[in-house]
Amino acid sequence: MSVSPLVWWLTIAGIVALLLFDFVFHVRKAHVPTLREASLWSALYVGIALAFGAGVWLLGGAEPGTEYFAGYVTEKALSVDNLFVFLVIMSSFKVPRADQQKALLFGIVFSLLARSLFILVGAALINTFAWVFYLFGLILLVTAGNLLKPESEESHSPDNLMVRLARRVFPATDTYDGDKLFTVRDGRRAMTPMLLVMIAIGGTDILFALDSIPAIFGLTQDVYIVFTATAFSLLGLRQLYFLIDDLLDRLIYLTYGLAVILGFIGVKLVLHALHENNVPFINEGEPVPVAEISTGLSLSVIVGVLLVTVVASLASPKGRAQNAVSAARRHAQEYLEVEHDPGLREELFAKVCAKERELRALPDKHRRRIREEERLMALLRRVHEEHDRTG
Template sequence: MDVSAAVWWLTILGIVALLAFDFFFHVRKAHVPTLREATIWSALYVGIALLFGVGVWWFGGSEPGAEYFAGYVTEKALSVDNLFVFLVIMSSFKVPRADQQKALLFGIVFSLLARSAFIVLGAALINLFAWVFYVFGLVLLITAGNLLKPEGEESHSPDNLMVRTARRLVRTSQEYDGDRLFTTRNGRREMTPMLLVMIALGGTDILFALDSIPAIFGLTQNVYIVFTATAFSLLGLRQLYFLIDGLLDRLIYLTYGLAVILGFIGVKLILHALHENNVPFINDGQPVKVVEISTGLSLCVIIGVLAITVIASLLSPRGRSRNTVSRVRRHAQQYLDIERDPEVREEIYRRLLDEEARLRALPARHRDLVDDRLISLVRRAHEEHDRA
């Protein structure tokens, strides 16, 4: 599918316009999105992405259309999984909920820029060296294996290299000043924690790009499709965060589904590399006759695996129990360390009491999810409320 320079520029301008609209009409004024607002705008952005895919299918043909949808679904699934890390970063930096939108939008913009750079680099490497497909395939297989390892919130440290460097170079305040990036205290200009949050999100986005770009290049080598599928998977991610942050911990099997998908794409890449082989020590530098996986089969596998893992997660009793435990921990942390508005804190405390009632009703086989740290955290929240 050949794409003219005019279509490229129109696409880029359209994406920039959507990001600008998001900032000026939603993010500029700090507020907590309602469930209705998050639902409407999430559906709108998904609808735009699907309509764009229909346009690719109509004007480019069924093969590019299938490649776009396979890439979009894969990148969207990876983005949802990455939202868990965003949640950990927000909690670690104790970002007030009303101010989280600005940090998330910055993370999305930074991610789009970082992934665009990786797309250009990946396309250049593919054009120059056919053996790059072997490298991409191995990267995805290793990533799939790492996803199968058990990990907790402690494994996602927000204090990455970029954050540590920023702390050393710029004086940092300990308190937020709304969603401002800099503030003045005692006559000195200081960086607020909000800027550190954005830097932490940017640093993690670079790591995410190292996984997602090889994955989508395993589905299509058309740079236009790679770029648009990646961009549309990121647009609307801010709204999606507020829509499903209560369900993130419920999707207990999503990581396993992503491991299967990335492993599948890794095998697809290696098979393609063997089919195009020119590496001297493999089959004397001659192509190897292997079966290649079609785009249609890839799309079916990706959608099928995601559907199975999401449905299994939502139906899982342990998933529901883990979600309850996570909600209790989150509400207690918000009440103690994050929110300062009395009305907001009272609403959070009411939600905490509701979730505690569900926690006490957990089946005995799931009581192992409740640890001493959670019990201590909830006790502190009750003591704080009594004092207030």
């Protein structure tokens, strides 16, 4: 699809304007978004992305339109999966609920910058070396295999390389100073945990980009479509975080669905690489006559797999049990260790009680497993003792 420099600049200006609007009107003043606010703005950003895709379809044709929607849906699904890691990082650093928006918006901006750089590098490699499709395909197949391995929250350590480097360069405090990035301690300028949270999110964003960019290049090689689909999948991610916070742990099969999708796109890339082959030791450097997977089929598979995995997750008793356990633990920790505002603490206590009722209503086999988690039971008892003491 031919795109003029003017359209490029207008698109970039529009995306920057949306980010600035988000910061000025929502993030600058720390607050906890209501369900209505998160729902309204999530729907608005999704609507903008769909309207843009409709414009691509009408002005560029059916093929670019299909490529955009396939890329957008794939990147959005990967972004939702990444929200779980953001949740782990936020919990590890005990970020107050009202200040999480600022950290999330930074993560979105950093992710957009990092992925834009990877898009430029990926496009340059594809235009120069045909064998890059083999490499991208291999990356996606390996990633799909890794997603199938069982992992826990502990596997997502917030103390990544960038955080360790930051701690070595600057002194850091253990307490927050509102949503400030730096504060003064003993007469010296020091980082607050808020800056460390942003650095941790930025470090994980780089790893996410290594998976997501090959995935979308497997669906389209049009740089404009790659960039816009990636950008619009990230816009609105902050609002989505607060909207589906209590459902993140419920999507227990999403990772498996993403593994299938990435594996499928990996195979698509390898087939395309064989079709365009010029590697000397494969078929003597000549293209291999193999069938290629169409973009329309790719979009159908992606949407179908996501629908099946999301519906299966929401209908699963195991998913309900896991969601109740994880949410109860998270809300209890926030009540005891993070939040100090009386109103927010009362809301958290109500959430803890609601999750306890869900735990008691679970089937016996799940309740037996939960009772064995003495740490969770002890944590819930501490919440009630603290509430009785302060109430």
